[in-house]
Amino acid sequence: MTQPLKLYNTLTRQKEVFQPINPPYVGMYVCGPTVYNYVHLGNVRTFLTFDTLFRYLTHIGYKVRYVRNLTDVGHLVGDGDDGEDKIGRMAKLEKLEPMEIVQRYTLDFHQVMATFNALPPSIEPSATGHMVEQIEAVKTLIDKGLAYESNGSVYFDILRYNEQGGGYGKLSGRILDDLLNETRELDGQAEKRNPLDFAIWKNASPEHIMRWPSPWGDGFPGWHLECSCMSTKYLGAQFDIHGGGMDLKFPHHECEIAQGNGLTGKDPVRYWMHANMLTVNGQKMSKSLGNSFLPGELFTGSHPLLEQAYSPMTVRFFMLQSHYRSTLDFSNEALRAAQKGYRRLANGLRVIKTLAYTADESVAPDAKKQADIQGAVQGFHDALNDDLNTAVGIANLFTLLKYVNMLYMNQLQPAALGEETFALLKHSFVDFTENVLGLLEEKTEGHGVVEGMLALYREYKEQKLYDKVDQVRAYFKQQGLVIKDMKHRIDWAYEE
């Protein structure tokens, strides 16, 4: 909290100093996945963005309650009445219970996020677990005159809402009149008073599997409603941060504001944050375009678009190297560069833990290097404080890495930094990398064997049996490792 954090607020279209409603507590809600299919890499980007924000807020002293929902209700594929229910469709296709579908993809989602070293949220509520709250919310909105029933469905009345000063469209910058004029012809519009009105409760057709009884007959809640109900329940009528992908800005988040405001009389969110899209050849990665790939395909390299396998930490590093509000274009070249960069960092992580401070009167303090290190530590914070600029943060991390390497290579004596700066370097480098950016060392198998082979290498080296020496080196290379033959010691490292 000593850090003046600025965040870009979609609502005001500018960076604002972050001031929580009840410091040191922070309430953060992020729209989670619809668990009817595997999450792809584009989905992952958004979740990793907010994982990093969660980590950073915690790092600077906030107590964060992080809520990320699971959408498991079975919303329609299209907007019309005849649209299929996503989860129900998968259930029929695979002859499973809808909840088996939900369970399968929820487990996969959790496993994927863990692989990327994303921290679990504080609460992960599901839409089906909050049916009572949603039905109550619909009732309240009808009572307030902001919603109406029609053929067993209930719609939010946007014109009425705006007459009361709601300001529908303010998040996405849309003008109501424009929206009214440009709404396309869609099915199921007849029962709405206005094409813009959105469903908060939907009547279930006979073949619709996922259904719940309600005062308006069997049905299921509208897509936007669950987020309003669950965020209010766990974070209050007004909370600090709401995040999600850019593609949810309209209409989903716009509708959330309308519902929240309609229910409680105040705008639910102080800071709206949106992560930009992951693109492939300049186009948004999405399932419908067929250009998406799954994390699993990435780790094995088993996708036509992939020239090789990339590890979870490589991908995390790759994403952190860009700003969350910029689109990020996927390419093998970029991933390969990220792999090298990440491994350098991982080597630094491995090495720094072995470094210890030793006082030495004969070594002169190097004020310039000390200032450089202190500057980089502050620079990292400044970058993250500037709307979570992880790219610049990483740049500062590489400055720290340089000194870590110099110490390790004996090109720099710890005493030149002084005990305080040495400790700052060591602590900050590990803390920033592991705790804030969530980048861990990906250990390869069989470290014990590696140490044994290294002992052999030393022996051969002493005896100047260079043929044997080269053989050992070749063996290491096969394992994705390299031998570092330095003046003062011999060690191994991950091949970059």
Next chain:
RNA sequence: GGUUCCGUGGCCGAGUGGCUAGGCAGAGCUCUGCAAAAGCUCGUACAGCGGUUCGAAUCCGCUCGGAACCUCCA
């Protein structure tokens, strides 16, 4: 058509009205049995055309190119 955003060196990708991130690739040097690693040095980019300014890649306008949203979507 409407709303919004982007166009940076070989590649990826930050960025502020003047002090020119970072990673990868490339060149040179130190070190070294050879190599690798590490450190050091180098390459001076901001789509095009106008304008504002002492000064713009950064502000404004236009042109060209690309994207997102307007429909389920992270």
